Amino acid sequence: xxTEKILIAExxxxxxxxxxxxxxxxxxxxxxLLEQEILPHRNRMVYIWGHLTAMHDRMLQLLGVAExxxxxxxxxxxxxxxxxQDLPAVEVIQAWWDEVNRRLDEGISQFTATDWxxxxxxxxxxxxxxxxxRNRLAILLTRTNHLAYHLGQAxxxxx
Amino acid sequence: xxTEKILIAExxxxxxxxxxxxxxxxxxxxxxLLEQEILPHRNRMVYIWGHLTAMHDRMLQLLGVAExxxxxxxxxxxxxxxxxQDLPAVEVIQAWWDEVNRRLDEGISQFTATDWxxxxxxxxxxxxxxxxxRNRLAILLTRTNHLAYHLGQAxxxxx
Numbered sequence: 051x052x053t054e055k056i057l058i059a060e061x062x063x064x065x066x067x068x069x070x071x072x073x074x075x076x077x078x079x080x081x082x083l084l085e086q087e088i089l090p091h092r093n094r095m096v097y098i099w100g101h102l103t104a105m106h107d108r109m110l111q112l113l114g115v116a117e118x119x120x121x122x123x124x125x126x127x128x129x130x131x132x133x134x135q136d137l138p139a140v141e142v143i144q145a146w147w148d149e150v151n152r153r154l155d156e157g158i159s160q161f162t163a164t165d166w167x168x169x170x171x172x173x174x175x176x177x178x179x180x181x182x183x184r185n186r187l188a189i190l191l192t193r194t195n196h197l198a199y200h201l202g203q204a205x206x207x208x209x
Numbered sequence: 210x211x212t213e214k215i216l217i218a219e220x221x222x223x224x225x226x227x228x229x230x231x232x233x234x235x236x237x238x239x240x241x242l243l244e245q246e247i248l249p250h251r252n253r254m255v256y257i258w259g260h261l262t263a264m265h266d267r268m269l270q271l272l273g274v275a276e277x278x279x280x281x282x283x284x285x286x287x288x289x290x291x292x293x294q295d296l297p298a299v300e301v302i303q304a305w306w307d308e309v310n311r312r313l314d315e316g317i318s319q320f321t322a323t324d325w326x327x328x329x330x331x332x333x334x335x336x337x338x339x340x341x342x343r344n345r346l347a348i349l350l351t352r353t354n355h356l357a358y359h360l361g362q363a364x365x366x367x368x
Contacts, residue, residue: 051341053322057216060342064350089248089365163212182210183219191223195357202358203365206248 054163061187062158065194069151072102072201076147081140088207095207096140097132098200103147104128105196106154112171112189115157119149161186213322220346221317224353228310231261231360235306240299247366254366255299256291257359262306263287264355265313271330271348274316278308320345 169178
């Protein structure tokens with residue numbers, strides 16, 4: 051295996067490993083547990099789940115792999131804090147989460163090393179010329195860490 | 210810049226970015242805030258700081274860049290939960306954190322792409338032959354996510 055293939059394979063493996071943890075954590079929760087706050091006056095579990103799904107939904111566009119599934123939920127989970135908007139039903143979040151994951155997995159599995167170092171969808175040609183690190187792999191790296199950050203919080207919620 | 214150099218540079222950039230956040234978070238806390246639990250009956254901030262430092266101290270050996278600074282603190286921060294052992298003084302943790310970061314930074318800055326895909330210090334030649342992803346870059350990736358996981362928790366602590 052070439053050096054670049056090894057580096058990409060392990061970045062994807064780390065992403066997949068945290069995604070599996072998230073999948074197990076959130077899909078195992080019943081409606082009552084999803085409504086629980088991590089700690090008093092903080093985000094509810096269901097909000098964190100939606101927030102992660104919205105971030106990953108945006109990755110579809112940033113990586114250029116597929117149409118977004120629910121850009122209409124950005125207003126609920128990305129630009130508004132918890133408890134200020136009506137949330138979609140749990141079944142809707144579950145289906146959204148599954149579909150986003152399916153599209154991401156399908157897109158990522160077809161990427162070559164050259165695809166990974168192409169610019170991502172939120173950077174201009176001009177800015178990318180100045181900073182070649184603003185590529186698609188950077189999106190995967192930062193979103194894996196974002197996922198880990200919120201999973202650390204979710205692990206503190208009452209069981 | 211070659212593809213592999215770009216991939217490595219952004220993995221290091223992600224690590225550095227979370228390390229800076231951790232540095233700001235912990236070194237800004239006074240002794241009272243360090244003694245606070247993230248939430249009732251959970252880890253204290255000072256324990257999380259020591260836990261992260263111990264994990265990063267082990268990286269020195271896993272990456273093969275330098276002698277460990279305080280292997281004697283593993284028993285306090287890695288193999289024992291909080292509130293079961295006497296902790297070192299805050300000044301000792303601060304100096305330890307700084308020295309571990311200094312040695313890591315110095316070691317990592319000299320790594321070539323070939324160094325990154327060499328096996329890490331906790332895998333046998335035989336196991337590495339079966340799974341070439343068990344290399345030094347995998348240590349950096351997983352430790353960055355570990356750091357993000359605990360920073361997410363630390364962000365919930367009372368200010």
